[in-house]
Amino acid sequence: MSDLELKKNEILSSFQFRHATKDFDPDKKISDADFHYILEAGRLSPSSYGFEPWKFVIMQNQDIRIKLAEFATGARRQLPTASHFMVILSRLPNDMVASSEYIKDMMENVQKLPSDIALGKQTTYDHFLKTSFAVEDDPRVMFEWACRQTYIALGNMMTAAALIGIDSCPIEGFNRAKINELLVAEGIMDLEHFGVSVMAAFGYRLHEPSEKTRQSAEQVVEWVE
Secondary structure, three states: OOHHHHHHHHHHHHHHHOOEOOOEOOOOOOOHHHHHHHHHHHHOOOOHHHOOOEEEEEOOOHHHHHHHHHHOHHHOOOOOOOOEEEEEEEEOHHHHOOOOHHHHHHHHHHOOOOHHHHHHHHHHHHHHHHHHOOOOOOHHHHHHHHHHHHHHHHHHHHHHHHHOOOEEEEEOOOOHHHHHHHHHHOOOOOOOOEEEEEEEEEEOEOOOOOOOOOOOHHHHOOOOO
């Protein structure tokens, strides 16, 4: 078998391995090196125009995890047992408009674009937000558009974890307003710039999952030639 086939089989095997883990083994912890690798998979993920509208908050403080559980019913089994628990924040619309200081800083200091190139990209991005994708007029739609990009990073982190035998669970079962309030009260989140997008737990499964079920390729794939 060629190296390419081995890589493809390894990746598909990781998808077979991964499942939405509800109960983690509280006695098994992810090493610092392995979790750094998972975070790098998120940090290096693609985003629209490369503007990275995310922040990954790792909740290792057990007192705060207990507080989160009050407003995150979908995470009540994972919060006490997961080795690492992540709250992914998304940039708010005021940071994501083309004229914002955040976008200007990204182009100048992260992407290091020459001023003329940055100006052209800013103009193109502004047109995209207002006309092509038409999200800027509705702040909720604009925020959810940024949130969708955080899911790309989350998917990559879960796949990276599965490739080395680490379990995960994406979590949307929470009261967003209450979690926002909690994170602000704890001094973790600046409500002028961020809102909660999604959560995720990482660790090692306590129980073996049931067999994975998915629709067939014929049900979900359509070729147009």
